[in-house]
Amino acid sequence: MSLTLKGLHHVSALTARAPENFKFYTEVLGLRLIKKTVNQDDVSVYHLFYGDEAGNPGTEVTFFEIPNAGRNRDGNNSISALSLRVPDDKALEYWTQRLAEFQVEHDEIQDRGGRRTLAFRDHEGQRLILVSDEHNQGVAGGKPWDKSPVPAAYGILGLGPVHLTVPAAESSAKVLTDLLGFRRKSTYPSLVAGQPDVIVFETGEGGSGAEIHLEERKDLPQERLGRGGVHHVAFRVDNEEELKQWIGRIGSYSLPNSGFVDRFYFRSLYFREPSGILFELATDGPGFATDEEIEHLGESLALPPFLEDKRPQIEAHLKPLDTRQQG
Numbered sequence: 001m002s003l004t005l006k007g008l009h010h011v012s013a014l015t016a017r018a019p020e021n022f023k024f025y026t027e028v029l030g031l032r033l034i035k036k037t038v039n040q041d042d043v044s045v046y047h048l049f050y051g052d053e054a055g056n057p058g059t060e061v062t063f064f065e066i067p068n069a070g071r072n073r074d075g076n077n078s079i080s081a082l083s084l085r086v087p088d089d090k091a092l093e094y095w096t097q098r099l100a101e102f103q104v105e106h107d108e109i110q111d112r113g114g115r116r117t118l119a120f121r122d123h124e125g126q127r128l129i130l131v132s133d134e135h136n137q138g139v140a141g142g143k144p145w146d147k148s149p150v151p152a153a154y155g156i157l158g159l160g161p162v163h164l165t166v167p168a169a170e171s172s173a174k175v176l177t178d179l180l181g182f183r184r185k186s187t188y189p190s191l192v193a194g195q196p197d198v199i200v201f202e203t204g205e206g207g208s209g210a211e212i213h214l215e216e217r218k219d220l221p222q223e224r225l226g227r228g229g230v231h232h233v234a235f236r237v238d239n240e241e242e243l244k245q246w247i248g249r250i251g252s253y254s255l256p257n258s259g260f261v262d263r264f265y266f267r268s269l270y271f272r273e274p275s276g277i278l279f280e281l282a283t284d285g286p287g288f289a290t291d292e293e294i295e296h297l298g299e300s301l302a303l304p305p306f307l308e309d310k311r312p313q314i315e316a317h318l319k320p321l322d323t324r325q326q327g
Contacts, residue, residue, distance in 0.1 A: 003245055004181055005203045006236035007139040007210035008159045009266075009282040010049075010060035011082045013126060014072070016227040018046040018065040022321045024122050025050045028102050029084075030150030031061070033298035034288050035265065036321065039064050043307060044317045052142030052158060055288040055297060057236050057266075058209050059142035059158035064231060071125060072229030076167050076220040077275045079230035083117070083129035083160035085141050085208055091154040092118045095130050098150070113161075113188040113200055115208065125228035131160040131208055138207015161200070161211040162233045164277060165223075169199060169216035171274040176201050176212060179253055180235070180279075190215060203235070232270070234280035240267050246281050264304035265290060 015021040025031050025048075034055030039047045045066065051059040061082070074080065086092065092109050099106045099120055106120035116132040133141060144155030166172045176182040180203070187197040199214045212233075223229065237243045243260070247269050250257050257271035266282045273279055291302055301318070303311055 003242060003249065005210075005281070006238060006284070007058055007204045007207075008162060009057050009234040009236040009280070009284075010062055011079070011159060011162060011233050012062040012064060012231045013082070014066055014069055014225065014227050014229050014231055015048075015063045015124060016065070016067055016069045017124075018048060018063070019319060019321055020123060021063050021065075022048060025061070025063075027149060028098075028104065030144065030148035030155055032145040032148065033321075034060070035292075035302055036298050036300070037302045037304075038307070038314060038318070040263070040304070040307070043310065043314050046318065046321075048321075049288070049298075051288075052156075053145040054142075054294055056142045056158070057282075057284045058139060061159070066227065069227040070224075072226040073221075073224035074127075074229075075223035076165055076217055077277065078165050078223035078225075079162060079233055079277060080165040080215070080223075081119070081127040081129055081163040082230060082233075083131045083162070083208070085133050085136075085157040085160040086130050086154060087132075087141075087157065088134040089116045089132045092116055092130060092132055094151075094154040110191075112191075113186065113198070113213070122228070126230075127228075129160070129163075130156075133157065133208060136208050138202070138205045139209035141209060158209055160208040161213045163198075163213045163215065164275075165215050165217050165220065166275040166277070167216070167218055167220075168275070169196070169214055172214060172277075173199065173201070175273045176214070179250065179255075182212065185211070192217075195219075232278035232280050234268070234282040237281050237283050239285065240283055243267050243269060243281060243283055 031050035034051045035049035049062045118130040141157030182201040182203045185200045185202045201212045204210045261268040269281045
């Protein structure tokens with residue numbers, strides 16, 4: 001297969017309260033708000049993008065605001081956890097203390113697939129895992145923002161492995177390997193006694209920024225997506241030309257898909273794998289500096305050109321976010 005995905009691009013999740021979400025991900029986790037825009041499918045609510053200093057592909061965690069969303073009912077057929085890379089094992093010790101300081105629910109540091117990790121939940125129950133890059137090789141991480149409240153030596157470098165939980169691993173694995181070109185890398189024991197091993201798949205240069213961890217669970221009900229849940233995971237495509245080749249490839253597998261979608265900051269394709277989990281393929285560019293200077297990313301409401309004429313109405317319906325940290 002000549003087409004190769006470069007790794008993780010972004011993960012998009014749901015929040016019911018954008019101001020509190022903004023406060024947690026910038027003030028507690030120290031990520032930069034790199035784009036404050038609206039959901040292009042519902043312009044009455046925010047779509048917030050967080051990442052490294054420039055919002056590089058592979059560092060982005062995004063949130064759709066759905067004000068009346070019920071709490072996520074964790075279960076099967078889901079993106080059951082996302083992870084965030086930190087420089088080394090020492091950083092996990094720092095984060096254990098920081099999360100305790102901010103009264104964030106968290107587990108003990110433990111090993112997952114040969115890496116030290118620290119699992120925790122945000123204020124809405126979002127399942128996150130900090131993963132140490134101490135011995136990691138592969139896709140490079142990003143660079144923490146120099147205005148972050150978290151020291152750069154311990155700062156979040158980008159996305160780590162995304163965890164999928166499905167009732168039948170074989171069909172999902174087949175899409176990852178046969179269609180998307182992932183390689184089966186290894187396995188490690190489930191943290192739940194009596195369950196099958198978690199299977200690790202990697203793409204591109206490999207490493208924690210290019211992995212999917214697939215867990216089979218026949219004992220769980222299907223997830224009911226809500227606040228604190230993950231909407232989709234996106235994988236990196238080098239450019240628009242390659243994306244169009246991917247559209248043809250996925251079409252040849254007779255999988256229903258969105259076709260070409262212009263998200264302004266990147267170009268995309270969406271489809272669901274056999275367990276119903278939403279995958280996106282997204283180009284590395286044009287990037288988030290398309291309509292704002294790097295120094296001022298996320299400071300004002302950014303709208304793609306096709307929504308600009310509706311700015312007054314859109315701004316009138318949005319609650320302000322506290323952007324004092326941008327100074």
